[in-house]
Amino acid sequence: MTKDLYFFLTVCVVLLFIVMLASIRSGRKERVGQVVVAFVLLEVAALFIWMAYGLEISPLMDSNPATVPVGWAGALAVFAVYQLIRVWRGETPPDPKTGRIGKVLLTVVIVAACIVGIEYAGFYIATSGMIILMLLLLGEYRVKVLVLSPLGWSLFAWLCFEKLLRLGLPVGKFWM
Amino acid sequence: MKKSLLFVALCLVILSAGAALAAYPDKPIRVVNYAGPGGLMDVTSRKFISVAQKYTNAVFVVENKEGAGGLIGMQAVLEQPADGYTVFAPTTSVVMKVLTSNKDIDEYVWGFEWVAMLMRDPECLIGSDKNAVHTWADVVKDAKEKNGAQLWTGPAAGGNDHLMAMKTWEVAGIKAKWIPYNSGPEAMLGVLSGQGVVYVGNPADIGGREGYNIIAVSSKERLKSFPDAPTFGELGLMGMDDETMWRGFCVKKGTPEEAMVWWEDLLKKVAADPDWRSFLEPDGIEVVDWGRDKFTEQVKKDVDDSLTYMKKYGIIK
Amino acid sequence: MEVFSHLYDGLAALAGARPFIIMVVGVIVGILGGAMPGISPSMAVALLLPFTFGMTPTMGIVMLCAIYLAANYGGSITAVIINTPGTPSAVVTAFDGYPLAQQGKAGWGLGISLIASVAGGFIGIAILILFAIPLAGLALKFWPAEYFALALMGLTTVASLGGGKWVESFVAVLLGLLLNTIGMDHMTGTSRFTFDIIRLYDGFSFVPALIGLFAISEVLDNVESFNFNMAKIEVADLKSVWPTVKDYMKLKWTIARAGILGTVIGIFPGAGGTIASFIAYDVEKRLSKEPETFGRGNPHGVAAAESANSSSVSGALVPLLALGIPGSASAAVLVGALMIHELRPGPELFTRHPLLVYTLFSSLLVSNVILLALGAFGSRLWIKVSLIPKRILYPFIFVFSMIGSYAVRSSLFDIGVCFGFGVLGWILNRYRYPVSPIVLGLVLGAMLETNLQMTLMMGGPSLFLTRPISALLLLLSVVLIAWPFIADMKARKKRQVQKSKGK
Incomplete structure (x- = not known):
């Protein structure tokens, strides 16, 4: 785990807290769970994109090992954002009741x-x-x-x- | 009283000496394969063991520890004590894998004693007579026409077949592209169906499969089982008559001398066995019985050679 | 019609106590090995490989094929009873099989999967016997462009897997696809996202991830919501009802379609029972008049999945026998078995050892019948498992999952992977993200990427459209993905027209 990675993860955790607080403060407490999950998925996508750019391109073959992962991660980010918007707007049912x-x-x-x-x-x-x-x-x-x-x-x-x-x-x- | 004590002590000494002399092997030997069941080295190990049973009462257990191109199997063996009861079954490609994965050569290659090399399997170029391009002359002409877009196939990127292809291109002065498939047979299918023009492999790959022919084989003289296959030398490609893939057994460094000598001995017996020879020789494979000295030399040569070429072609830095 | 006389010869070669016992042993080992999560069909075949050395090559292959056939059925047993597919190809069976068991209809789940497996098996065997050589020619036409298009078609099933929750489904499948990129990139040999952990060089081991996503997440979910003191009351209600012959006959078209589809998909090396069952399931769902019942215990779902994965076994034997190229991992073990007996798989077998080939064909038929008998008998035992109180069953599911995950490659890391995916599945399930698209992503990711890159290397993106089969499959994929949207729009228009008429 490089220093850069630690920094990136710390930023992710901080942003997550901010988003969590924002959703509670703005009256969306009953959907906090969904907000957190959607935001974490967005962060995971961002993490992969960031790591993908560190991949070395081998002069050996034509293809770039970063292309497809960035493609998936990018699409994931787009849908995660869309989900986040849906949850924020209240278009989804509220969080399930917590069991045991x-x-x-x-x-x-x-x-x-x-x-x-x-x-x-x-x-x-x-x-x-x-x-x-x-x-x-x-x-x-x-x-x-x-x-x-x-x-x-x-x-x-x-x-x-x-x-x-x-x-x-x-x-x-x-x-x- | 003293006499009986002395007697007991003497017995103990003799008994423990006897125990120490309990010859290797006195418990089952685990042969660790990095190929899955049915894979090339797996079949080879099993055949070796079944032939070896004629010459020894040793019990062998074949295990498959696939993954990471052989690194997982190597690690598994290195984690065991160096007592000769865990043996690894490597081929050339495992050594290559260590190099391309930037693993510590001293740990993964020289952490082993290379005790027994079973065979030398010549590399060759295979084409399909269903394609218009299936002789070396065709290949060269086609490569020039396609100007670098000619396709050669094989099972992985950066492995020893890929390296072989690149060496051939360099010596022949042609340019082509390498397409890695998921497995050797699929790569061969790629040539049969016309996706690619040349498959890099070994003569054994042709066995039983129709529609293929050997374009060139790396050998000083034509192979007896494949008399129609020209050697690289005959085609004017010099310096390529010693490209081989080997298979063998190795043990962790520090294994007792007794165990290693036992393996070298066993190999000599198996190598002379007609059953073993008839299993391999029809495929153009050269059966050898190289022990530590020659095997280690071979591995050293492979490591140095590969490092040079890998750096040259940019596979590693 | 000489095929039939050859088959008769093959059957004659099987007459006798020894071959019969060999097939029975093979079927039993196959069922048990398949049922046990972590023991894949290829592993089960490999386990008995050494025992075949003492037999004649023919009998050895007969036993191994019996195991292979039975293992594909065996996986459905645990898929239905405890939502833990015993083999990857039984994943889709769990979609409707487990809900059936949850509704107290485990007998339906088990019965249908057995009948569909056997029937699908027969369809596959028949196609293999009659059309092996011409079908092998089809395998030659499948270039990477076609494989990519096939995988894309498989991916379109995500739309129907998630029910109405398409955003969540897309997120899930993309997560699966993304996680599948961890490991070595096949095209360049570069290690991606592995953090230098050797165990990740080949990516997440599929079976532990599968067990985690299905079994572990399900258990965690139940731990969260169930009140275990109520468990006893459930038990008394449980009915071990078996479907009637009439019920089975209702499924005949599903089984037939899925059987043919499964065989064809199984022919292509690299596309196996898992992909076949996803696609067959999706086809049945789209053809069904009640698609919304799929995933909730619709017998057609179970029938399609099992028929497809059983027939793909025969499909995988087509390239093996006709071209010498194994169509699946288990077929690859068969190659090894043949080679040890100094036989070469390929067309040479037909010409030099026709009796071996036809004995093999006949044995597949006979083993299938044995499977039916043993499976029916075994089902009555297996169903008792669903009567075990959950609070005792769940710890056992955990340890079975542990040993199964460990068994794949003797790795503690894989146990961690299993439970990691279990927690992931639990969390995602909780927030309405379906788990099956993740599996779809894990299954198809490598196939999509590798074949895309290979096609681009071979001639660029235009190749997808200039090659006829690829273009056709891509068109189909577009239609499949657009279909639900178009159907929705049509329905909306209809409603609008009716509304305005009503005014």
């Missing part, structure tokens, strides 16, 4: 922890841990299920992938 976002974020955290965990504790332990945590998160408290599920899973994974397919599953640095 907390649970979703916890889910993401558990999964991320599992992926990291695979490197240290190995595939079987990490995924078994994930199964147990997720079962608890989703409201399954029966001990039988909590114990049998990871065991059943580990057995299946071992039989199917290690023995049958001979695909090595990652072994952790510290154990298994």
Whole structure:
């Protein structure tokens, strides 16, 4: 990640905040989510265009590797802007009601922890841990299920992938 | 009491010496391919292993770790301990990939010991007799007429086939354009259907496919299996009789000497095997049994050569 | 009519316990491998490749083809039950298959996908047997200009994928196209947007992204909105109703059209079951009297998708047998299998080993029948999966997705890609952006760019119009994209006329 890239991303984040505040202040609080998503997509398009101009043109071949990505990104930017205008004008339904976002974020955290965990504790332990945590998160408290599920899973994974397919599953640095 | 202790100690020493002498290989050897199943090197590795089973009880497991033109497979092998139980199956194009991707040559090329080179497969120019342009004379004439718009096909941009094409253009004094297709067979189809005029590949590519002919082959003398294919030398293109693609096996540097000698030995046996030879020779491939010395020399030559040409043609800086 | 006598010889070669067992094993492995996300049909074929070395070449190829055929059906099982296409070609099956399962009609989803797969398979096999050589000639006419036009036609399906939300759909497809540019540019060998991560040199691995966009985003969505304590009540209501023969007969034209379309598209190397199923789906949607029901559980959608992807298997064998060029990744593995047995794929096979070729054809027919039997039996088991309470099912979907994403190239990075796309899909879905156009963009991006650049190199933009097939396909694309707008305008005019009459 070069310094230029950091700068670009910082500018993007700042602009996003400004746009968010603007939409809340101007009474569009019930569409803030859509504004943010559309604006982020616009920024992604801009990012790709900016990165594309850094691509070297090889003297070897006639074609320019930047042409098509800039084409897609440009079109994406145009449509993202159009969407932004539609949302701003209130032509879209309001943002959906937030459900149990907390649970979703916890889910993401558990999964991320599992992926990291695979490197240290190995595939079987990490995924078994994930199964147990997720079962608890989703409201399954029966001990039988909590114990049998990871065991059943580990057995299946071992039989199917290690023995049958001979695909090595990652072994952790510290154990298994 | 002392005597029994001494006896036990002696036994332990003998036992551990025995364990240390447990010959390589005493567990399965993983052969890592960078081609997908069914790909050229994958088929070659599998055939090698099936022939090798006549000469050894070793257990081999073939794995496919495709991606990044071979870099992912190389990385996978380099991440394993240097104990000779993880072996990489490279071809010339993997070395080229390291160069074009600006990867550290010391890490990716010289981090390996090049223990066994299986064959030398001559590069050649292939055309289609369905096209009006299918001999070298035609090609030269057509190139001059099209003034740089003549199309040559191959499976990638910047790879060893592309490099071969550029060398040929330079030596022949013609100008042409390179069109990369998604795969070798598709590039060949491109010539058969008339999109391009020449496909750069190896004589084996013709096997079983109708409608193709070899325009020129890189070899000192005509190939026995393709007696109608003129050599570059015969056509007046000098200095191009040693363009070959090799396939072989390499292990991580630091692998025990015992393992490496074992591979060199095994290769000698397989190279002499009639089954192995009959699998390769009909395609004009030269079966060799080069061990570390000659293989390393070949790789060095390829690296130096390629770097020179790549810089010259602007593929790398 | 010597074809039939050759076929009879081929069938005779299959008589016996051993060939039968080989085909059954192949079909089972194919179904299971196809159902498991992360194990692609080519991987399933590759897995059993070593086992074929001990067999005669003919039997080896028979088994591998059985796997290939069955795997394309297998992917639809998980697509329908848990919105996780087991193979990329089953993506489109999920569009209507999963909603059917959600409505408690998993039996319909599974039953239709099986029947359509088998029927489409038969159509493809028939076309392969009767027209292999002339069709191969068609492959020769397809230059990059034609491939580009075909991909463009595929892209026009975005208009119908999104339903009424065309701005959001266009944004989604462009995002997919843009993300697909990450990786090495095929034409120049330049690495684009990879941040020097070797795992990105070939771009995002497609299967993990697919699993993430479909399965993971769906689970996250349900986690957000469901009240899991209610799950038990749902279970009791679930009906395992299977469609009747009459219901299947209603789909016959859809299956026929999609079968032919799938075979033809499968012939062109590089265009596979996935593209075939997108286009077949779109065709059926446009021909349907109730297009708005597509994407909500319309059986025709499932039938079109499965028929097309199964028939494309035979399509991919056309260039393999007639030209020696594999029409798909799985066909490429078959090439390897042939080569190990020292056979060369190509017209030589027809002349030197005709019995092998016709035994292969016959085996495709027989394997298809075995698929029907085993699939019907298996469906009764698979449907039980939809009865598992969601709070237990979802963690398992996660671990299956993990192992599936990992399995593609033994990479932890791909697991991250899977869940990254899952979160992306969840967020986008939340704000009414459809996810399927992203997949379309990921599937078609490289095909569009590479063939565009190649055509420009070959003769410039005029080539698109001077080549007849390309011009025709491009014209079709324009018509397809304009159609909804024109239809809309006509309807508006009609309403205006009626309004003024009413006054």
